Amino acid sequence: MYPEHTPHAPVQRAVEVHQPTPYPPAAIQPTPVVPVRPDMVPAVASIVLPDGRVVTGYAINPAQPEPLAARPGVSRTAVNVALGGVGFAAVCGGLILLTSFIAALTAFITQLITLAAVIFGGWIAVQILGTSSLRSGTTVNIRKAVIKRNHFHG
Structure with missing residues (x-):
């Protein structure tokens, strides 16, 4: 609480009244008249109030909202x-085709390896088992070797 205020005594303040200072009227310039096309002049409306007064003014058309854009039938x-x-x-169709291609390629490579093994194995078998009178090469006679007391006797 402020010292000049007491809870039981009302506060007395001076009232100041301010009066507006009028400005001298400025020289009024006539506004130029802009020609308006007759079809652009709005209609003037007059309304008679219940107490007999007549109010005249221009009718104001309410603002029309912007037309909404046509919405497509499907969102x-x-x-x-x-x-x-x-x-x-x-993509799934392409992956199925890719999987099929890889499986076919794997089967083809497996068949090639099997064919090569059969051909190469047949060639080896003919070389080993085939009888040929014109064999050339080195003949090696294998004898029984006897090993006694860590000494080779051959």
Whole structure:
């Protein structure tokens, strides 16, 4: 609490009244008249009030809202989901084709390896088992070797 205020005594303040200072009227310039096309002049309306007074003024047309853009029959989200499904199906089809191609390539390589083994094995068998009178090469006679007390007797 402030010292000049007491809880039981009302506060007395001086009242100041301010009067507005009038400005001298400025020289009024006539505003130029702009010609207006007759079809652009709005209609003047007069209204008679219940007490007999007449109010005249221009009729103001309410502001028309902007027309809404035509909405498509299908939402954009539905179109995006459908396109995503088509793309996913295309990718899955490509993956199935890729898997089939890899499986076919693996089977082909396996068949080539098997064919090479059969041909090469047949050639080896003919070389070993075939009888040929014109054999050339080194003949090696293998005898029984006897090993006694860590000494080779051959």
